[in-house]
Amino acid sequence: MSESSLAELLAQVAAGQGEALRRIYERQSVRLFGVANAILRDRDQAADALHTAFLSIQRRAGQYDPARGAAEAWLGTVVRNAALDIIRARGRETPTDDPTLGDTAVEPEALSALEAIETGARLRQCLEGLPEKNRRGIVLAFVHGLSHPQIAERLELPLGTVKTWIRRGLLSLRECLA
Amino acid sequence: MTPEERDLLAGEYALGTLTAAEAQAVEAAMANDPALAAQVLDWQRRLAPLTVLAAPEAPPPGLWARIEASLNPAPPPRARAPWLTRFWALGATAVAAGLAVVVLTRQPAPPPGPLMTVLLTDREAPAFLVEADRRDGEIRLAALNNRPVPEGRVRQLWALPQGATAPTSLGLVPEDGRISVRHADIRPEPGMLIEITLEPPGGSPIGRPTGPVLFIGRLLPARGT
Numbered sequence: 001m002s003e004s005s006l007a008e009l010l011a012q013v014a015a016g017q018g019e020a021l022r023r024i025y026e027r028q029s030v031r032l033f034g035v036a037n038a039i040l041r042d043r044d045q046a047a048d049a050l051h052t053a054f055l056s057i058q059r060r061a062g063q064y065d066p067a068r069g070a071a072e073a074w075l076g077t078v079v080r081n082a083a084l085d086i087i088r089a090r091g092r093e094t095p096t097d098d099p100t101l102g103d104t105a106v107e108p109e110a111l112s113a114l115e116a117i118e119t120g121a122r123l124r125q126c127l128e129g130l131p132e133k134n135r136r137g138i139v140l141a142f143v144h145g146l147s148h149p150q151i152a153e154r155l156e157l158p159l160g161t162v163k164t165w166i167r168r169g170l171l172s173l174r175e176c177l178a
Numbered sequence: 179m180t181p182e183e184r185d186l187l188a189g190e191y192a193l194g195t196l197t198a199a200e201a202q203a204v205e206a207a208m209a210n211d212p213a214l215a216a217q218v219l220d221w222q223r224r225l226a227p228l229t230v231l232a233a234p235e236a237p238p239p240g241l242w243a244r245i246e247a248s249l250n251p252a253p254p255p256r257a258r259a260p261w262l263t264r265f266w267a268l269g270a271t272a273v274a275a276g277l278a279v280v281v282l283t284r285q286p287a288p289p290p291g292p293l294m295t296v297l298l299t300d301r302e303a304p305a306f307l308v309e310a311d312r313r314d315g316e317i318r319l320a321a322l323n324n325r326p327v328p329e330g331r332v333r334q335l336w337a338l339p340q341g342a343t344a345p346t347s348l349g350l351v352p353e354d355g356r357i358s359v360r361h362a363d364i365r366p367e368p369g370m371l372i373e374i375t376l377e378p379p380g381g382s383p384i385g386r387p388t389g390p391v392l393f394i395g396r397l398l399p400a401r402g403t
Contacts, residue, residue: 011369014369014396014398015368015369015398016398018249021249022242022246025242025245029236029237029241029242030234030235030236030237031230031232031234033234033235033236033237033241034232034233034234034235035229035232037232037235038232038233039194039232043238046235046237047237047238047241047244050237050241050245051241051244051245051248054245054249055245055248055249058249060298062295062395062396062398063298063394063395063396065338065371065373065391065394067338067343068223068391069223069226070226070227072229072230073223073226073227073229074226076226076229076230077222077223077226077229079229080194080229084194084201088198088201088202089198110231111231113230113231114227114228114230114231116230117227117230119226119227120227120230123224123225123227123228138193139228139231141193141194141195142193142194142225142228142229142231143228143229143231143232145194146195147194147195147196147197148195148197151195166190166193166195167186167189167190170186170189170190170193170221171186173224173225174185174189174224177224
């Protein structure tokens with residue numbers, strides 16, 4: 001018997017099968033805890049984010065539409081929104097000189113991880129088409145939840161320049177993914 | 179603000195670079211502006227694969243137990259029909275007699291119960307109530323918190339049966355947010371996705387959604403039936 005896909009498990013959660021949510025947790029919690037902790041850099045708060053996110057997944061599983069993207073990506077967005085809510089509530093005092101704030105995710109070879117999910121390959125191509133600083137700014141913001149001023153500090157660039165580059169990067173991505 | 183600037187603001191919100199105050203302003207605007215909410219959803223979809231770049235890390239042990247303790251209880255399983263319960267209650271030796279009783283006393287199977295879903299915005303605010311009658315195929319939509327539609331656009335209602343590859347249009351949603359439809363090819367069933375997209379005047383010209391999904395939900399048996 002083949003294992004149910006994440007999309008099938010989400011459909012089961014939507015149908016009220018509590019067991020399916022636990023199976024999603026078993027399969028995805030290590031990855032999803034990583035998503036929350038990359039943004040919050042605080043294990044207690046990352047656990048709170050994952051807790052909120054799983055309650056949200058239980059309520060909203062019926063909204064997941066496989067035709068509109070991979071289940072991994074949908075789960076990641078729910079967790080990321082929970083983490084961003086926490087980081088905004090605490091006023092973003094996350095230090096940017098934290099040594100655990102790796103740049104690894106920004107390196108081009110790290111982008112190959114995107115191939116692991118269905119919609120990621122195209123995004124990788126589009127990101128690789130961006131100038132390096134635009135790409136770094138977007139990945140640092142998304143993966144580590146850095147604000148404009150924090151990215152400016154990190155990349156040692158004026159704030160205005162960072163804003164402009166990220167906007168340009170977003171526009172190119174939108175065009176490339178269209 | 180130009181349309182381009184609005185879309186970039188939606189992109190920056192999804193990316194997470196806005197300050198807390200700016201993000202709050204976008205959230206407040208989204209509640210009254212379905213087009214902006216749809217743009218944010220589109221950006222979240224575009225960028226979502228990036229979540230795989232975060233380094234995996236094991237959560238603290240005991241986190242699942244904490245989550246499980248706070249989950250809503252699952253909806254109760256639907257009650258067995260009484261005649262069937264009585265049938266099972268009979269001893270094995272009485273099966274034949276039981277069958278006779280069943281044949282004599284069995285009521286017609288109850289009609290399949292109604293289905294419903296609440297279409298939510300991506301911030302989980304309830305937006306529309308959808309009820310479907312499995313006997314006659316009627317699907318009714320009622321706005322819970324009707325909002326003005328952006329000028330020059332219309333809302334279109336779609337159904338996507340499980341296993342189907344493309345949604346079927348159920349028609350345009352009137353200004354008052356209420357519509358009742360029966361479609362020859364659509365039989366409401368549990369698991370069917372219902373969604374509302376933003377489309378050009380007159381509806382999608384190509385018979386499938388062209389605009390952003392504003393609201394979406396999945397039909398399930400109404401509780402308590």
